[in-house]
Amino acid sequence: MTWTCDCVFRTVLAGQWPPATWRARVRRFFAWRRSWACPHGSAGAAGGREEVGGYAGGSSGGRRWRHGSSTQTALQLRASAGVGAGGGASAARKKNSAAVLFGAAGRMRYGLCCRQQLRNLVLSFNHLTGVLPTSIGCLSSSLSVLILGSNKIGGNIPDEIGNLTMLSYRSLKGNRFNGTIPSALYRLPNLERLYLHTNNLHGRIPECFGQSKRLGLLSLSQNMLSGQIPQGLGALPHLRELDLSHNQLSRKIPASLGKCKTLELVDMAHNKLTRNIPSKVVGLQNLEFYFNVSGNLLQGSILEMSKMVMVLAIDVSQNNFSGGIPSALESCKGLMYLNLSGNAFEGPIPVSLVNLKNL
Template sequence: MGNNPFHGILPKSLGNLSTSVEHFEADHCGIKGIILNEIGNLSNLIKLDIGSNELTEIIPDTLCQLRKLQRLTLGVNKLWGQYPSIFAMWYISYNSMTSTIPSTLWNNEEIHILSLAHTLLNGSLVPEIGNIKSIRRLYLSGNRFSSDIPSTIGQLQNLENLTLSNNRLHGPIPESFGNMISLKILDLSKNKLNGVIPSSMEKLEYLEYFNVSFNELIGEIPNEGPFKNFTPDIFIGNRELCGASQFKVKTCEDNTTRISNKTRVSKYILPSILIVIILAITMIYLMRCYSGKTLLPALTTSPITIKKISYYEVLDATKKFGEENSIGKGNVGSV
């Protein structure tokens, strides 16, 4: 009955339909009102599609009675409230659920496609997400998830499409992403992810689309495997990324430059700093001794007094600071 301008409500008599009904589709019909409890009587439903209507209020728990349901579409309505704690949903995108995902959802072994995009869900992505191993498409974009991405997500080796964009996810991209060997689409854009892009992802030979723009990633962009075909726009908004010129980011500092810098520091800069420190300590010590008219520590039992020496005497004694009397040179001058 989809795509017809009914613009009415679902009648309660809907629950009186034969229990042999397996498919009920009434999407894009302008249906108002609520989702009826009576739908739970259709115990043999395999597919229920009442998406893209004007349904309001909460999702009734009676839908949990539909044990044979394989596909549910409730997306693009005006539903709100708590997520049913024991029901494994599929398409409820573009609603206002404003709650967390119950951990029991991830124990459902029958789900192949799950769309919870743009439903204002919050909380964390829990490690149990790795249990839903049959999943092929997982849409969680446009919510308020604020946690790390659990490394257990790498156990989803059948997953082909994963969208986590437009959330508040932070922490690194798990190294285990390289284990999702079936992945074709991965969107992590517009989060707060940091750290590097794991080089393990170079093994994802089927990865066609990848987006990490507008995060806080750093380090070198991998350039093997699927990364050879990626364009610069999927990396923008990460100030500290570097890599090949094709990505239009700054060039990474190579090993030769790092070794050169390390050699320069150890050979020139550190000795100069050491000389300056020694001179400073010596000058402070002498000034304290002179200003207080104290005695230098005796090398013998007889005290040795400080003698005031003029600049001209020093000039004469060093033969006008001649090279033969030079101890060494630093950044601030000769000694």
């Protein structure tokens, strides 16, 4: 059964149970959960006992979600659903996907009738369609996690999402959103992770992203974003991961990114970036995992990359870099992957590269 996104949120805001078919599936799911959690025990005596996932049973008080578990997330249900379930990776994925859906649905009655207690809303890996309704701004002001990824939701991202001021984790990845990135995102002072990749967003990356001081992860890859990478991203003191790959970004990489001393992963592959990479950017010594600028129009030397002594992977393939391959790359002791193909390098391969024991 396919639900539109608007239908789901109207049900959420009204504090109603889902249709009977969903109720039956929820009951079956929790029956399976109880049998897995306590295969040789009973469902609980009068007065109830706590089950895995914060479910309280009991013959006298009925079945309910206990008040103390209101902060338990559906993510925990998803993570635990695959434990002990046989049938290989495929069966585990099915159970995990089901747990996300049923975990969110199973909490609708209590958590959404009392919307001020709602902390986490997870509706990912379903077949939700339509547009994201403006009523999303009427959800709990305490909502900190909103995960709607891997659905079929389209249209613009509504500005009303800016009303969720406590939001720290937001994922709309893998949908069909179009339009530009809304300015409402800058009114989320607690935002720490933002996943908007694999959509149809276009336009420029707003300069105002620099106002999200707590932002640590920004993923905008696989959209149709254009223009220059904003200088304001360099004002994010806690930015650890930046993924802008597979867009239509152009012009030079801003030197202000060199101010992000906490950056551990940078992926700007497959854009239209030009000129040299600023020395402050390739000189980020805390880059620990991945530096990928492949598939652009970058030029110049890569000598400064030898300063990334902790990085595990460097990919500068399919650009216009020239000159010799610097022997100083041997200082990147942790390097496990190096791709320099599709450029204009010349001269001998440095013998010093043999000192990279993990390569």
